[in-house]
Amino acid sequence: MKALSWLFALWMGAAAAQAQPTPAPCGTPTPAQPPFSEETALNKMAAPPPYVFSIFVHILRNDDGSNAAMSDAVLADNLQRMADFYRPHNICFTFVGRDFIDNTGWNTNYMTSQIGAMHAVNPHNDAIDIYVHRDNFQGSGGNSYSIPSVFCSVAAPSSFNFEHEMGHCLGLWHTFETAAGAECPDGSNCASAGDQVCDTPADYSGSQSNSGAGCTHTGTQTINCNGGTFGYDPPTRNIMSYWWFCYSEFTAGQAARMYNTINATAALQNRLTPQDRVISNATLLGEIAVGAQNSIRIGNIGGAGDVLMTAGAQGICNAGRFVRVEPGTRIAPTGANSVLLTINDLCEGLLFKAPPPTADRHPQPTTPAALSETLEAFPNPFNSRLRVRADLGQATPAALRLFDMSGRLVREWPCPTPAVQGRLDETFDLPDLPAGVYLLQLQHSGGRLARRVVKAE
Ligand SMILES: [Zn+2]
Structure with missing residues (x-):
């Protein structure tokens, strides 16, 4: 909560510094840290794309279950639209579940300071949580709370913000960001200023208010930089701009930024869907x-x-x-x-269509034994020894397997312990395993548990 309060303070500061357009498409705060350098971080990628993220959607409703912020049909359209923007860059999504959170205040008069309480209702440590509200909140249509992030909110009236807020979650800044300095339109400081992505042209806050024929910028604002005076040609179709009525693309540089962010962020890696x-x-x-x-x-x-x-x-x-x-x-x-x-290497993921995943995909309360299912692996990343702990709640046959990112089975252990008492606590020596990202999978009679683990260099 302390971190959230701090982020909220940061958000308030950003809001005070610049007037928000109406409707403002995004309340994501000014980044506190610079993003990862594309050129240097690309050489250190733990795993190459494709990346398939699990998505869990929480639809806000009123206290009595009425006034759902979004119908399943509209939600499906929005998820599909988001997926279509990311798929060309080998980032995909698996829609793993949807629930309802019944709270009139959060649905119709949500304050971003309430994210902690809302996120505590049914958070997922293996999926990116997306909250959908009935109304805009605090002048915003969306917020990812930090960059990167493993949860975000969007307002149904601005539901096209799924793709924008997800961009923040995966490490992207606004194209008009100035936290690292204003980007000069001549490109001279593109790697260190603005959004720090060089194939997105310099942008400025409020540029979308200077729209001519739809998505054409007609503004005359100039900036003095690099010894000259320059006008702007902002990226009006870029999803991380505020030209939300023209969203149609991410750039290759933005994709590289997202890859780097994923590879540097364990919390995001934990939300990748096993392929x-x-x-x-x-x-x-x-x-x-x-x-x-x-x-x-x-x-x-x-x-x-x-x-x-x-x-x-x-x-x-x-x-x-x-x-x-x-x-x-x-x-x-x-x-x-x-x-x-x-x-x-499949970037489509499993696209569930009608009927959508209903309620929660957690085990039903009628099977209380399954509710206690856990699979832990630590340390993560590990060097040569990996300790694995699991509790299946009931005695069951089980097998523990380790897959590499290409889906190849690299190790398999028989697990007699869970068959006896439902628990497993073993330490495995893996000194010869090449460094990289692996998927640890515990298969048992009632299903499977999976954890992404990283063998350090
Ligand atoms: Zn934003």
Whole structure:
């Protein structure tokens, strides 16, 4: 809460320093720290794209459950729109769940200082939380509270801010940012001033009020810099500008900034969706879309045994095709085997369509044993020894596996302990494992738990 108060103070300072346009599309505060240098940080990336983030959406409603800030249909449109902006840059999203938070004040008269209380209702440590309010708040249509961030708010009237606030979450500054100094339109200080991204032209606060024919800038504001006087040609279609009525793109430099931020931010890495899905006796409700450059494989890693696909499932493994798993489809192994759904380098993620993921994807209260499921791995990053602790709440057969970022199984441990008492506490020596990002996965009879772990250099 102390940090939040500090951020709020920072936000108030920024608000006082410059008049907010109406409606202001964003209340994200002035960055406290410079972003990562594209050129230097790119060389240190722990894992290459694609990056697929899990998204959990909280729809605000009034106390009595009425006046939902956004319908599921509009939400789906907004998530799809956001995904379309990021997909060309190999950043994608998996919509993992939606719940309702019933609080009239937060829905219709939300104050950003309430983020702590609101975020405490049902936070996710493995998904980026997005809150949707009925009304603009404090003159803003959105706020990510910090840069980077693992949660953000958007107001339904300005719902196109999904893509903008997510940009802040992933490390992007406004194109007109001056916290590091004003960017000179001649590009001479583009790496150190403005948004510190060189392929976004210099912008200035309020530039969008000088719109001519729609998205054409007609302003005449000038700035004295680098020994001259320069006019502006702001990036009117950039999603991190305030030209919200013209949003259509991120630049390659912004994508590099987001990659670097992801690789330097453990909290964001924890919210990446595992690209390999191990499904055991699961009923799928959804569609798996395969991008043009990708492939998909449905196989069996549990040893010998057939895979049963029923109720309209089609397994098509060619790039550029779709694999559709119709509602009600059951993909199940025979015997005790599990099914590996390999989605290597796939940036589509699992795009769930109607019906949307309902309520919470946490285990239902009717299965209290499952509520206590935990999987911890530490230290993270680790050097050579990794301690893994798990509590499954009940005795169950289990297997612990480690995958690399290409989906390759690099280590597998039998886990007799959970089968006895539901708990696991083991330390593993991994001195020979190459440095990098890995996915630790605990598969048990009731599902699976996963944690992203990093082997340090
Ligand atoms: Zn913003």
